[in-house]
Amino acid sequence: xxxxxxxxxxxxxxxxxxxxxxxxxxxxxxxxxxxxxxxxxxxxxxxxxxxxxxxxxxxxxxxxxxxxxxxxxxxxxxxxxxxxxxxxxxxxxxxxxxxxxxxxxxxxxxxxxxxxxxxxxxxxxxxxxxxxxxxxxxxxxxxxxxxxxxxxxxxxxxxxxxxxxxxxxxxxxx
Amino acid sequence: xxxxxxxxxxxxxxxxxxxxxxxxxxxxxxxxxxxxxxxxxxxxxxxxxxxxxxxxxxxxxxxxxxxxxxxxxxxxxxxxxxxxxxxxxxxxxxxxxxxxxxxxxxxxxxxxxxxxxxxxxxxxxxxxxxxxxxxxxxxxxxxxxxxxxxxxxxxxxxxxxxxxxxxxxxxxxxxxxxxxxxxxxxxxxxxxxxxxxxx
Numbered sequence: 524x525x526x527x528x529x530x531x532x533x534x535x536x537x538x539x540x541x542x543x544x545x546x547x548x549x550x551x552x553x554x555x556x557x558x559x560x561x562x563x564x565x566x567x568x569x570x571x572x573x574x575x576x577x578x579x580x581x582x583x584x585x586x587x588x589x590x591x592x593x594x595x596x597x598x599x600x601x602x603x604x605x606x607x608x609x610x611x612x613x614x615x616x617x618x619x620x621x622x623x624x625x626x627x628x629x630x631x632x633x634x635x636x637x638x639x640x641x642x643x644x645x646x647x648x649x650x651x652x653x654x655x656x657x658x659x660x661x662x663x664x665x666x667x668x669x670x671x672x673x674x675x676x677x678x679x680x681x682x683x684x685x686x687x688x689x690x691x692x693x694x695x696x697x
Numbered sequence: 698x699x700x701x702x703x704x705x706x707x708x709x710x711x712x713x714x715x716x717x718x719x720x721x722x723x724x725x726x727x728x729x730x731x732x733x734x735x736x737x738x739x740x741x742x743x744x745x746x747x748x749x750x751x752x753x754x755x756x757x758x759x760x761x762x763x764x765x766x767x768x769x770x771x772x773x774x775x776x777x778x779x780x781x782x783x784x785x786x787x788x789x790x791x792x793x794x795x796x797x798x799x800x801x802x803x804x805x806x807x808x809x810x811x812x813x814x815x816x817x818x819x820x821x822x823x824x825x826x827x828x829x830x831x832x833x834x835x836x837x838x839x840x841x842x843x844x845x846x847x848x849x850x851x852x853x854x855x856x857x858x859x860x861x862x863x864x865x866x867x868x869x870x871x872x873x874x875x876x877x878x879x880x881x882x883x884x885x886x887x888x889x890x891x892x893x894x895x896x
Binding site: 671685 | 758762766775779780797819821824826831832833834837839840844850883884
């Protein structure tokens, strides 16, 4: 099968499944990109996910780098369109419909029920990344330090903490 | 939610917003927001600085963005762009919020592909990856903290994590089974006011 079509197909599927944002589809992304299609190794996936955390804006733009690794710049463009178009079209349609259900008790039930599912999916995403990114005491120490920084220090730019993690890695392991 | 006008997308005061201004506003958000904190940036720009949405409309757009597939940041851009200037506004807002990050990630991605075997690059990225785990865990706990007070919510969270992380059930099935079950648990009941907020 044409690899470009595979890229478009995989990321379109992930787009529709991304209930609760990018972290929620990380386990499925890993399964499809590493295990099913062998587009990346575990280490490459970890590296590219890390790159995605130091750029501004929506945090799943790293899908473009995955597409680039498969078929170059066309792959990057297809991953971008695949990952953002289907969910975007659903949002557009649903936002217009949503207001018609103003005050519907089912709307509240939907929100109330989906909230813990989203948290569970995000936690599973964190576990998924931890399985490839955490190896050895240095990585555990960096992860705990950044966790405490983001969670307890309110006015800190998380990207700076992630970059600091990279600097510590460079000094300690390089 | 009592404002009847909220049911129809109303143009903001001062006439329709220009497409160029929509693009520029979301471009700035896309270039300056980091690490899951995009909601704060959006609120600051759209509600406080531009006045395009009031708090209530902002929260209602956010509710939709969170309940649907896709990232909050891009969903919000599309929903707000649509409310300001229709489909064209949605496309412009989406391009604006993704363009800075997309450009930068491609620069980094191409540089990474050329230097993937460099030990210094690898050492730095091991640190970045570990830091990303810490950040994602913190953001998850910040969002999930209010669910931890409810036994039902904790049960739904644990079942979801167990299915995805330990039994490796495909995400399609997890969403199609746990999703409807969770909504049914919180289904509207006769003679009972539905609580929209977890305790």
